[in-house]
Amino acid sequence: MALDVRDRIPPAESGLGLTPAQQARMDMRRNRFTAATTRNVALGHVQAAVVVVPRDLAFEFLAYCQRNQRPCQVLEVLDPGDPEPRFAAPGGDIRTDIALYNVYRNGELVDQSRDIVDLWQDDSVGYLLGSNTSVDLALNRAGVQTTNHRWVLRTSTPTVPAGRFHGPLSVTMRWLTPAEVIKAVQVTSRFPFNHGAPIHIGDPAELGCDLQAPMSGAPPGERPAGLVPVFWACSMTPLLVAEASKVDLMITSAPSKLFITDILSEAVSIP
Amino acid sequence: MALDVRDRIPPAESGLGLTPAQQARMDMRRNRFTAATTRNVALGHVQAAVVVVPRDLAFEFLAYCQRNQRPCQVLEVLDPGDPEPRFAAPGGDIRTDIALYNVYRNGELVDQSRDIVDLWQDDSVGYLLGSNTSVDLALNRAGVQTTNHRWVLRTSTPTVPAGRFHGPLSVTMRWLTPAEVIKAVQVTSRFPFNHGAPIHIGDPAELGCDLQAPMSGAPPGERPAGLVPVFWACSMTPLLVAEASKVDLMITSAPSKLFITDILSEAVSIP
Numbered sequence: 226m227a228l229d230v231r232d233r234i235p236p237a238e239s240g241l242g243l244t245p246a247q248q249a250r251m252d253m254r255r256n257r258f259t260a261a262t263t264r265n266v267a268l269g270h271v272q273a274a275v276v277v278v279p280r281d282l283a284f285e286f287l288a289y290c291q292r293n294q295r296p297c298q299v300l301e302v303l304d305p306g307d308p309e310p311r312f313a314a315p316g317g318d319i320r321t322d323i324a325l326y327n328v329y330r331n332g333e334l335v336d337q338s339r340d341i342v343d344l345w346q347d348d349s350v351g352y353l354l355g356s357n358t359s360v361d362l363a364l365n366r367a368g369v370q371t372t373n374h375r376w377v378l379r380t381s382t383p384t385v386p387a388g389r390f391h392g393p394l395s396v397t398m399r400w401l402t403p404a405e406v407i408k409a410v411q412v413t414s415r416f417p418f419n420h421g422a423p424i425h426i427g428d429p430a431e432l433g434c435d436l437q438a439p440m441s442g443a444p445p446g447e448r449p450a451g452l453v454p455v456f457w458a459c460s461m462t463p464l465l466v467a468e469a470s471k472v473d474l475m476i477t478s479a480p481s482k483l484f485i486t487d488i489l490s491e492a493v494s495i496p
Numbered sequence: 497m498a499l500d501v502r503d504r505i506p507p508a509e510s511g512l513g514l515t516p517a518q519q520a521r522m523d524m525r526r527n528r529f530t531a532a533t534t535r536n537v538a539l540g541h542v543q544a545a546v547v548v549v550p551r552d553l554a555f556e557f558l559a560y561c562q563r564n565q566r567p568c569q570v571l572e573v574l575d576p577g578d579p580e581p582r583f584a585a586p587g588g589d590i591r592t593d594i595a596l597y598n599v600y601r602n603g604e605l606v607d608q609s610r611d612i613v614d615l616w617q618d619d620s621v622g623y624l625l626g627s628n629t630s631v632d633l634a635l636n637r638a639g640v641q642t643t644n645h646r647w648v649l650r651t652s653t654p655t656v657p658a659g660r661f662h663g664p665l666s667v668t669m670r671w672l673t674p675a676e677v678i679k680a681v682q683v684t685s686r687f688p689f690n691h692g693a694p695i696h697i698g699d700p701a702e703l704g705c706d707l708q709a710p711m712s713g714a715p716p717g718e719r720p721a722g723l724v725p726v727f728w729a730c731s732m733t734p735l736l737v738a739e740a741s742k743v744d745l746m747i748t749s750a751p752s753k754l755f756i757t758d759i760l761s762e763a764v765s766i767p
Contacts, residue, residue, distance in 0.1 A: 280555075283555040284551075284554040284555035284558060284621075287555060287558045287559065287562070288558065288573045288575075291558070291570050291572075291573050292573075292583075299562050301562075302559045302562050302563075302658075304559075304658070304659070312563075350555075387573075387575070388575070417688070495766065
């Protein structure tokens, strides 16, 4: 079992220069990362959604994550005022090392910015939440494609509230062949820090999925015969929570723009 | 995977009267529980250590648990002021439904009491942490004895600090036959909410175990030939944290006196 991520830090990669994860963070810090998604960046590393709230909301948001572990599995919670993920990415900075941030005030998306240095306060608290993109390498190796037929959707399924935080669940929907569905269940079950097993297979209406306006990607077209919709809880859920909860200030990584950690996904998997 | 405990609530047991878990809580509430330990009570249910801190320490203690998931896996965090574990034990009350509480002020154990009604504040925050006794039934079924050769020990191994919380790790040490060791690793790995796999096998000195003054039980005598010491992180760790951290007020369940939840251990296990 790998629930205690702290005893599974992979050794630093040998050789000179930056590791792939460090390089990716540096590119984003210097605003040189221009791709539409961090998918396939430093493949095999845990990618994390990042949330930042003021200290007075810090307990309530961590309690929210505890109550909603499928979408919001906390990989690391930072000390108030500290922007460096000392466990998951020593030397990293969550204020600059993400390609795009969403800034919410009172439930409104008021800005998208390439860093949050000016918004950072002495008491800002950051959270790293495991993302499904972390499992792409393992899925690929098992013969499951991860490139096509993949969307992040809003649903009408409520999450469990905590303090001022509440809102609907966001899911990753993917269309897979029946053989891929079986493999995908097996593989993703091994990655509890990155949403684990699917939460539903089959009918998007069961979760109340909004198929018209995906949070990431163009709307799905006609589903090819023989492909099955499969759903995982998604770490974009905090974006919906920010909208619903209407707290004074809440910052998240933007959809498809994740933070690249030093942690190898296999290092926080079930053997 | 069972990381999201919330979708695994077992159905209420049918029939009239109280369930075994409800009966155990009621006995403790009425001070009718007089056994030395809750071991074997409502066997097969998750037993939880309970911690209570004031609201101003709530984030720091939850962050501490996030950073030390092996000893302190949070099964439920309660809303400030709410003594009812609405997820793990609806109708229960963490102020009364434990046989004995430890009360710490400034790092000193100032009282042991049979309820904490008078100490409870409008902003008290309670945490339920999974305990190794939750796995006894599964171990028994696999042929591993759980009655003898079992101690809770202090160690000199530090945990990861968070805010004002820090302190050494507490462990459960058990002496098992080599065949039992293998089975015990297999079985306990399936229970991530109750400490998961062992953290060490072999030498108590490796963890800095204090063999002279166990937190629970008489000191171990001479180890019989052929038995192997096996160590699990223990949910008594917060008692050592209370001593070390010296916060104004911190309340814990006493050693061997755990809270009995409605949750079946198998319901929060890995299949």
